[in-house]
Amino acid sequence: MTAPERELSFAMAIQEAMAIAMEADDRVFLMGEDIGVYGGAFQVTGDLVDRFGEERVMDTPISELAGAGVAVGAALTGMRPVFELQFSDFSTLAMEQIVNQAAKLRYMLGGAVSAPLVIRMPTGSGLGGAAQHSQSIEAWYAHVPGLKVVEPTTPHDAKGLLLAAIADPDPVIVFEHKLLYKTKGHVPEGYYTVPLDKAEVRRAGRDVTIAAVGMMAVRALEAADALAQEGIDAEVIDLRSLRPLDTKTIIASVKKTSRLLCVYEGVKAFGVGAEVSAAIAESEAFDYLDAPIMRLGGADAPIPYSPVLEQAAVPQVPDILEAARRLAQGRV
Amino acid sequence: MAVEVILPRVDMDMTTGKLTQWFVAEGERVEKGQPLFEIETDKAAMEIEAAASGVLRAVTAKPGDQLPVGTVVGVIVAPNEDYSAAGVSAPARAVAPAPFVAAPAESLSPDDRAPRPAGERSRMTPAARRVARESGVEVAHLVGSGPHGRIQARDVAARGAPALAEGALNRLWLARGQGRPLAFLHGFGADLNGWRPLVGRLRPGRPLLALDLPGHGLSPLGADSSFEALVEAVEATLVEEGVGDVHLIGHSLGGAVAIALAKRRGKSARSLTLISPAGLGPEVNGDFLAGFLRAESERSLAPWMRLLANDEGALGSAMVKTTIRQRRERDIAAAQRSIAATLFPDGAQAISLRETLANYAGPVKVIFGLDDRIIPARHARGLSGLVALHLFPGVGHMPHFEARSEIARLVEENVAAGE
Numbered sequence: 124m125t126a127p128e129r130e131l132s133f134a135m136a137i138q139e140a141m142a143i144a145m146e147a148d149d150r151v152f153l154m155g156e157d158i159g160v161y162g163g164a165f166q167v168t169g170d171l172v173d174r175f176g177e178e179r180v181m182d183t184p185i186s187e188l189a190g191a192g193v194a195v196g197a198a199l200t201g202m203r204p205v206f207e208l209q210f211s212d213f214s215t216l217a218m219e220q221i222v223n224q225a226a227k228l229r230y231m232l233g234g235a236v237s238a239p240l241v242i243r244m245p246t247g248s249g250l251g252g253a254a255q256h257s258q259s260i261e262a263w264y265a266h267v268p269g270l271k272v273v274e275p276t277t278p279h280d281a282k283g284l285l286l287a288a289i290a291d292p293d294p295v296i297v298f299e300h301k302l303l304y305k306t307k308g309h310v311p312e313g314y315y316t317v318p319l320d321k322a323e324v325r326r327a328g329r330d331v332t333i334a335a336v337g338m339m340a341v342r343a344l345e346a347a348d349a350l351a352q353e354g355i356d357a358e359v360i361d362l363r364s365l366r367p368l369d370t371k372t373i374i375a376s377v378k379k380t381s382r383l384l385c386v387y388e389g390v391k392a393f394g395v396g397a398e399v400s401a402a403i404a405e406s407e408a409f410d411y412l413d414a415p416i417m418r419l420g421g422a423d424a425p426i427p428y429s430p431v432l433e434q435a436a437v438p439q440v441p442d443i444l445e446a447a448r449r450l451a452q453g454r455v
Numbered sequence: 456m457a458v459e460v461i462l463p464r465v466d467m468d469m470t471t472g473k474l475t476q477w478f479v480a481e482g483e484r485v486e487k488g489q490p491l492f493e494i495e496t497d498k499a500a501m502e503i504e505a506a507a508s509g510v511l512r513a514v515t516a517k518p519g520d521q522l523p524v525g526t527v528v529g530v531i532v533a534p535n536e537d538y539s540a541a542g543v544s545a546p547a548r549a550v551a552p553a554p555f556v557a558a559p560a561e562s563l564s565p566d567d568r569a570p571r572p573a574g575e576r577s578r579m580t581p582a583a584r585r586v587a588r589e590s591g592v593e594v595a596h597l598v599g600s601g602p603h604g605r606i607q608a609r610d611v612a613a614r615g616a617p618a619l620a621e622g623a624l625n626r627l628w629l630a631r632g633q634g635r636p637l638a639f640l641h642g643f644g645a646d647l648n649g650w651r652p653l654v655g656r657l658r659p660g661r662p663l664l665a666l667d668l669p670g671h672g673l674s675p676l677g678a679d680s681s682f683e684a685l686v687e688a689v690e691a692t693l694v695e696e697g698v699g700d701v702h703l704i705g706h707s708l709g710g711a712v713a714i715a716l717a718k719r720r721g722k723s724a725r726s727l728t729l730i731s732p733a734g735l736g737p738e739v740n741g742d743f744l745a746g747f748l749r750a751e752s753e754r755s756l757a758p759w760m761r762l763l764a765n766d767e768g769a770l771g772s773a774m775v776k777t778t779i780r781q782r783r784e785r786d787i788a789a790a791q792r793s794i795a796a797t798l799f800p801d802g803a804q805a806i807s808l809r810e811t812l813a814n815y816a817g818p819v820k821v822i823f824g825l826d827d828r829i830i831p832a833r834h835a836r837g838l839s840g841l842v843a844l845h846l847f848p849g850v851g852h853m854p855h856f857e858a859r860s861e862i863a864r865l866v867e868e869n870v871a872a873g874e
Contacts, residue, residue, distance in 0.1 A: 351630055351659075353655065354629035354654065381608065410581050413607050414601070414607070453600060453609070
């Protein structure tokens with residue numbers, strides 16, 4: 124009899140990744156608001172401060188810009204900081220350091236330095252956080268040369284992507300959907316990495332490709348199960364990495380299914396779906412398209428506080444179901 | 456007073472229409488508002504009413520003509536009026552813009568309302584263009600099945616060069632899953648899509664395979680339209696799909712095919728569920744077959760299709776539309792005539808599978824509607840005592856539409872018995 128697979132929550136998988144990285148490498152340390160004794164806004168760092176001390180699990184003042192500046196400086200001088208923002212929305216305050224410094228310094232100094240920095244950003248709606256605590260702004264950072272942007276959807280990937288991000292010589296932004304922190308799944312023991320540039324086909328199918336980001340990939344899988352009952356065989360791609368985007372996997376899928384639906388929680392306009400759509404339209408998969416490419420994205424509005432409106436503002440399972448159904452049936 | 460009779464634009468995408476019949480002959484009197492002729496587009500057939508009272512003259516179009524929108528197909532003049540002086544000249548000429556006549560509401564979704572500018576080439580998906588290019592199919596006259604008449608890959612494949620190898624049948628896994636698959640065989644004149652409503656009622660988890668019989672749906676008819684050839688083609692397709700043990704569910708002609716397949720397959724045919732099966736007696740409604748095969752428009756097909764179900768609303772109008780569309784896009788009617796001539800000559804069933812069925816050892820359910828007007832339910836009598844009969848009062852030839860939940864339950868039961 125084999126032992127049952129070990130399960131961990133998404134949050135604990137991230138905590139385990141950080142602990143493993145800190146044990147293996149003295150240069151790795153954590154910083155962020157309330158990540159020490161309090162354990163982090165979403166309790167991801169938990170009791171790591173007890174194990175590694177306040178020098179390596181460092182509470183920062185309530186200044187995202189100052190925190191990011193320290194993180195970039197530490198990275199440039201040989202450390203491997205993992206900087207947690209309480210909400211990705213607050214990263215606007217730190218953008219100068221992220222976009223103008225961390226992302227560009229290797230280029231501007233002719234490769235003489237690099238900024239091996241990881242910034243963890245809790246993202247997305249669904250917890251009643253309203254307009255300033257619920258956005259999905261992955262596309263903003265995916266637009267910046269010099270950054271890598273990933274978004275895991277399973278505990279397995281949350282650990283593996285974070286370990287890969289910490290090992291990477293350049294700045295990596297890891298988006299973590301707040302609704303996923305408590306979800307559980309198999310997480311292998313010990314050190315392993317998940318590549319920072321590979322999408323994952325979560326469900327193989329023949330009739331329609333659903334390429335989705337973060338929480339939307341989880342919802343797309345649920346929709347795909349329902350579609351199967353109707354005889355529609357959907358392929359679900361968890362994009363996982365937004366920059367670099369794994370176009371190869373999407374192209375191969377669209378050549379097979381001839382139909383593409385892209386689902387993402389960020390505002391629909393100028394979002395991830397635009398990039399994915401254009402990548403397909405410019406690729407050899409174009410000649411295989413048997414229907415217009417469809418996008419489902421967030422409403423063109425701030426995320427509302429009202430729970431009903433909050434739900435309505437981002438794609439839900441029935442929205443994905445109906446869109447994929449129309450695509451697969453040639454009604455688009 | 457001469458009033459031109461014009462082939463109208465009945466939906467915004469329409470560029471041509473087929474005049475299917477005149478209700479008034481040239482020289483006859485017609486009242487304003489009286490049905491004058493019928494046209495058919497890729498979306499609908501509809502009657503066009505006379506725009507004025509008078510006498511119909513100068514008819515330039517005959518039934519079957521495909522004409523550009525705006526073509527003058529005749530003229531209504533006052534009795535004894537010299538209509539040639541009215542400036543109408545034969546042959547037919549097109550005028551623009553054509554009047555817009557409201558189409559049946561169901562044929563227009565909001566997305567369909569955007570007009571296609573005159574002269575724009577037909578809408579066609581990249582995949583359809585690629586398939587046409589690779590298979591050398593001429594696309595100029597293709598009718599697209601997508602929104603705005605967009606030509607999709609399946610339209611090209613249907614029209615064109617054999618998308619399927621000789622003998623191979625169109626097949627579709629309606630669901631994937633674990634365990635022995637269920638194979639669904641439709642009846643004469645139908646296609647695999649007819650199983651979708653029933654399949655929706657089945658417990659999920661099992662693999663479900665549906666096939667288009669030869670000369671039906673998207674499956675070509677080979678040179679041989681014999682019953683044995685149909686069975687052979689289905690068997691070859693099952694083998695291609697890697698189907699070993701299988702539960703067979705057949706409706707009407709598909710029921711007969713299922714019985715023959717069960718004989719071929721022996722123990723790997725785990726159960727037989729036969730819905731209004733053919734092959735158990737000599738009678739079949741020959742008038743229905745003849746009328747069904749003859750029909751060229753929705754108007755002429757609909758009355759025959761109403762015979763299928765006891766509750767005439769059970770099937771909906773989509774089935775009529777689809778059948779006509781398939782006939783227009785492919786030479787499916789000829790294939791089906793050939794099959795009917797072989798299997799159902801002169802309104803009789805030339806195939807008998809009673810003995811074959813008697814020799815089948817697995818569980819069998821025979822399901823009939825007592826009000827079946829195509830194959831009489833009494834064909835279910837006199838079978839082996841081991842065969843379970845399920846006779847539904849108030850149900851016609853389509854129990855899987857008319858008593859969906861009950862048939863789904865019976866399929867589940869029989870499959871469980873055959874495991």
